[in-house]
Amino acid sequence: MPKHEERDRMDDEVLTQSVLQIRCFPDPVLKKPAEPVECFDAELLDFVERMRATMRMSDGVGLAAPQVGESRRIAIVEYDGRSFVLINPRLLEQRDEQTGEEGCLSFPGIYAEVRRPAWVRVEARDERGELHIHEVEGFLARAFLHEMDHLDGKLFIEYLSPLKRGMIRNKMRKRAAAPR
Ligand code: NI
Numbered sequence: 001m002p003k004h005e006e007r008d009r010m011d012d013e014v015l016t017q018s019v020l021q022i023r024c025f026p027d028p029v030l031k032k033p034a035e036p037v038e039c040f041d042a043e044l045l046d047f048v049e050r051m052r053a054t055m056r057m058s059d060g061v062g063l064a065a066p067q068v069g070e071s072r073r074i075a076i077v078e079y080d081g082r083s084f085v086l087i088n089p090r091l092l093e094q095r096d097e098q099t100g101e102e103g104c105l106s107f108p109g110i111y112a113e114v115r116r117p118a119w120v121r122v123e124a125r126d127e128r129g130e131l132h133i134h135e136v137e138g139f140l141a142r143a144f145l146h147e148m149d150h151l152d153g154k155l156f157i158e159y160l161s162p163l164k165r166g167m168i169r170n171k172m173r174k175r176a177a178a179p180r
Contacts, residue, residue, distance in 0.1 A: 040129035064150030075147035
């Protein structure tokens with residue numbers, strides 16, 4: 001998910017080198033359910049670091065591995081000074097509802113109102129394999145659910161009316177077909 005407010009761009013050269021390419025709709029990797037992570041090794045640490053660099057360069061608050069072409073159950077969320085790594089996440093409990101504007105780094109510049117639970121309890125491992133229980137609310141809950149959906153090949157446009165969803169799909173397909 002992109003963030004709305006401006007933030008200082010990190011133009012560090014090392015960061016630029018490790019940045020991954022973000023896949024946009026209709027890239028088929030976005031629709032594919034991702035595979036659980038079984039090996040918590042140095043490669044994983046490095047990959048999560050590169051995801052973080054990619055998300056920060058794109059002014060994002062969340063990024064899921066399928067969005068950089070890797071069908072693995074890994075997502076990261078950074079918002080309001082808090083940072084989360086969600087590996088093999090599982091939704092344990094949800095409460096109440098919220099409606100708010102949502103976007104996605106795989107749909108640049110496109111935002112829509114989406115209804116989601118207002119509070120969630122999520123179990124997930126971090127990049128070292130340690131198990132955590134996260135309880136988050138408001139925008140963080142929205143970001144968690146948005147990124148966790150990506151791991152099941154589910155996109156935020158699926159919560160919209162067929163009309164709105166169709167308009168966004170057409171726009172994205174035209175963009176993908178346009179010469180660069
Ligand atoms: Ni997204």
